[in-house]
Amino acid sequence: MNIGIIGSGGREHSLCFKLRDSKIIDKIYCFPGNAGTSLIAENINIDVSDFENIKKKCEEKKIELIVVGPEKPLVDGIVEYFKDTKIKIFGPNKISSQLEGSKTFTKKLCKEYKIPTAKFEIFSEEKSALKYLSSIKYPMVVKADGLASGKGVYICKNYKEGRLAIGEIFGGRFGKADCVLIEEFLQGEEMSYFIISDGITHKFFQTAQDHKRVGENDTGKNTGGMGAYSPSRLYNSEMNKKINERIIYPTLKGIKELGTNYCGFLYIGLMVVNNEPFLIEFNVRMGDPECQTILPILDTDLGEIILSCCNKKLRDINIKWKTKKSVCIVLCSNGYPDNYQKNIKINQINNIKLNNDEYIFHAGTKIKDGNFLATGGRVLNIVSTTENFRKSKEKSIKILDELDWKEGFFRKDIAYKVT
Numbered sequence: 001m002n003i004g005i006i007g008s009g010g011r012e013h014s015l016c017f018k019l020r021d022s023k024i025i026d027k028i029y030c031f032p033g034n035a036g037t038s039l040i041a042e043n044i045n046i047d048v049s050d051f052e053n054i055k056k057k058c059e060e061k062k063i064e065l066i067v068v069g070p071e072k073p074l075v076d077g078i079v080e081y082f083k084d085t086k087i088k089i090f091g092p093n094k095i096s097s098q099l100e101g102s103k104t105f106t107k108k109l110c111k112e113y114k115i116p117t118a119k120f121e122i123f124s125e126e127k128s129a130l131k132y133l134s135s136i137k138y139p140m141v142v143k144a145d146g147l148a149s150g151k152g153v154y155i156c157k158n159y160k161e162g163r164l165a166i167g168e169i170f171g172g173r174f175g176k177a178d179c180v181l182i183e184e185f186l187q188g189e190e191m192s193y194f195i196i197s198d199g200i201t202h203k204f205f206q207t208a209q210d211h212k213r214v215g216e217n218d219t220g221k222n223t224g225g226m227g228a229y230s231p232s233r234l235y236n237s238e239m240n241k242k243i244n245e246r247i248i249y250p251t252l253k254g255i256k257e258l259g260t261n262y263c264g265f266l267y268i269g270l271m272v273v274n275n276e277p278f279l280i281e282f283n284v285r286m287g288d289p290e291c292q293t294i295l296p297i298l299d300t301d302l303g304e305i306i307l308s309c310c311n312k313k314l315r316d317i318n319i320k321w322k323t324k325k326s327v328c329i330v331l332c333s334n335g336y337p338d339n340y341q342k343n344i345k346i347n348q349i350n351n352i353k354l355n356n357d358e359y360i361f362h363a364g365t366k367i368k369d370g371n372f373l374a375t376g377g378r379v380l381n382i383v384s385t386t387e388n389f390r391k392s393k394e395k396s397i398k399i400l401d402e403l404d405w406k407e408g409f410f411r412k413d414i415a416y417k418v419t
Contacts, residue, residue, distance in 0.1 A: 002062050003303070004029045005041070006048050006078075007069025010330075010363035010381040011288040015067060015302075016041050017361065018295045022303025029061055035372050036362025048073050051081045058087050066090065067306060071147060071285050074264075075101035088310040092264040092284045096255050099266075099282040103145050103181050106282055113250035117279040118183040118271075126170045129180050133162040136182075142166060143181040144174040153222055155185065188273035189417075190280070191232045192290050193243055195268070196305065198314040199261030202252065204240070206297070206321065207232035208290040209417070214337055216413045223337045224378055227329045227414030228293040229389060234272050243268065243277050251282075263309060292361045292381045293328040297321055324357070324385040325418075327392040331400060331410045333364070336377035344407045346372045346379070352402055358395060359383040379408060389418040 003025050005012050013036040016028055020040050031054055033043035044061075046053045048070060058066065066082065068074055068091035077094040091097075098105040110117040118141070123129035133140075142165040144152030152174045154165035162182075169177050194205040208230040214220040247268060255262045267283035267290070286294075295302070299320040308317045333340035346365070349372050354360065361383065364376015380403075384395035393415050400410055 001025060001064040002027045002029065004031060004054075004058055004061075004063040004066045005033075005037075005069060006031045006054070006066060006073055008032050008034050008037075008048075009069065009288055009376075010361040010378065011286055011291040012069040013037050013361040013363070014292040014295045014359075014381075015069060015286075017359070018298065018302045019067075022301050024301070024303045024307060029057075029063060031057070034362045035365035035367045036360070038367060049076065051078055054078075055082065055085065055087075063087060065307065065310065068264075069285060071097070071100050071283065074284050075147060088307070090264060090306050090310055092262055092266075093260055095258055095260045096262045096264075097284045099251070099255075100284040101147060103143050103281070104179055106279075107181065109251065109254045110279060113254050115247050115250050115279055116277065118186050120181055120183045122179050122181055124179045126166055126180075129166050129170075129182065130163060132182060133159055133166070138162075139185040141183040141185055142169065143183065144169045144177060145179050145181060146175060146177070186271040186273055186278055186280075188271045188278070189234060191234045191270045191272055191277075192228070192287055193232075193235075193268040193270055194286065194290070194294070195248060195266050196309060196314065196319075197252070197262050197264065197266060198309040198312050199263040200312055201315045202248065202262075202266075203314060203317075203319055205265065205319065206230055206294045207235040208287065208293050209233070209415070210287060210290055211411060211414055214332075214411075216411055217416075221337050223332075225287070225289045225330060226332070226411045227327070228287075228289045229328070229392075229415040229418060230290065230293045230297065230326045233418050239272070239275070239277065243270065247277065247279050288363075289328045289330055289381050292359075292383055293326045296357070296359060296383055296385050297324050297326050322385070324387060325389045325392050326383060326385045327389060327396050327415050328381050328383045329393075329396045329400060329410050329414050330363070330378050331380040331382065331403070331405065331408050332378050333374055333376070333408055340377055341407065342373075342375050343368075344374045346374055346403070346405055348403050348405070349380075352399060354399070357385040358399065360399070374407065379405075382410075389415050393419050
C-alpha cells in the first residue's frame with residue numbers, strides 16, 4: 001500500500017525511515033517533509049493544516065493510510081475530516097486530542113478520575129493569577145493552556161519570574177490565551193512513557209528520557225527537546241504496573257465515558273517522586289526527539305503495527321524490542337530557542353559515513369541547488385544504538401564532531417545520568 005506521513009520534523013523522518021522497511025508498504029509520501037524525507041520518500045509541499053488539499057493529493061496518489069506526526073492537525077480535527085473516506089488515518093480524534101490541546105481539560109480529567117498529578121489552580125484573567133502568585137511557595141510552574149510546541153512551560157523561582165510568565169502567556173506569546181495553569185513544583189526525575197492504542201487494546205511502546213533545557217546540566221530555557229535516551233533508567237515492572245493502573249487505565253476510561261475511544265500513540269510525561277509516578281502532561285503523538293530515539297530499537301514491522309490499530313486488531317500483534325541502548329543528540333542552530341539564522345549550508349553532511357545502528361534524522365532542513373540547508377532551530381538528530389549508553393553517546397558525538405557545523409551547537413551531556 002501507499003502511505004502518507006504528515007509533518008516535517010525529525011519525528012517524521014524517523015517514521016519514514018522505519019516504515020520504509022515495512023513489508024506492507026510500497027511507497028511513502030510526506031506532507032510536506034524535509035530534506036531527509038526527500039531521500040527516501042516523495043515530499044509534497046502542502047501545509048499540514050490544509051486538509052482539503054491533503055485529501056485530494058491522497059486520492060491522486062492512491063494513498064490508503066495516513067500517519068499524523070504533529071499534534072496540531074489532530075487537535076484541529078483531521079481524523080474527523082477523513083472519517084467518511086476510504087483512507088485510513090492513524091491518530092486520535094478531536095475529543096481525545098484535548099489531552100494535549102488543553103492542559104485544563106487534562107487537569108480536570110485527573111481530578112475526576114483521581115489520577116496523580118501536581119496540585120493546580122486555573123485562572124482566566126491575569127489579575128487573579130498574579131494575586132495567587134503572591135500567596136504561594138516557590139518554585140512553582142506556570143503553563144500555557146493550549147499548544148505551545150513544548151515551550152509553554154515556565155519553572156519560576158520567585159514572584160518576579162511568575163509575573164513575567166503570566167504576562168507572556170496572557171500577552172499572546174503562544175496564541176490567544178483564555179486561561180493559565182499554575183501548578184506546584186514536583187521534585188523528582190522525569191520519564192517519557194509511550195503506549196499505542198487501537199481504541200480497544202493498548203500496548204507498551206517503550207520509554208525514554210528527554211532533555212528539554214537548552215543548556216548543559218539541564219539549565220536555561222525550555223526547548224522542543226535537545227536530545228533523549230531510551231529506555232529510561234526508571235522503568236521496571238513495578239513502575240509499569242503503577243503507571244497503567246493509576247494513570248493509563250483511568251485516562252482511557254475517562255475518554256471512553258466522553259463517548260469515544262483513543263486510537264494512536266499516547267505520550268505520558270511523568271515525574272517520578274520517591275518511586276511514585278505523577279502525570280505532568282500528555283502528548284497525543286510520539287514525542288520529538290523521543291520518536292527518533294525509540295524507533296531504531298523497535299524490532300517489529302511498524303507498518304503492520306499501525307495498520308493493526310486502524311483495523312482494531314492490535315491484540316494480534318506482538319511488539320518486540322531490541323536490547324540495545326539508544327542515544328539521540330539534537331544539533332541546533334546558534335541562537336536557538338530564540339533568534340537564529342536560516343538557510344545556512346551544512347557543508348560536511350554528504351561526507352558522513354554511517355555504520356550500522358547509526359542514524360541522522362533531519363528536522364529543520366531543505367535541499368536547494370544540491371546543498372543541504374538548515375531552516376529551523378532544531379536541525380539534525382544524531383542517533384546511535386549499542387549495547388550500552390556510554391558507547392552510544394560517544395558514537396553520536398563522534399558523528400557531530402565530523403559534521404563540524406560551526407553555525408550550530410549541541411549538548412554534550414545528553415544521557416548524563418546513565419553515562
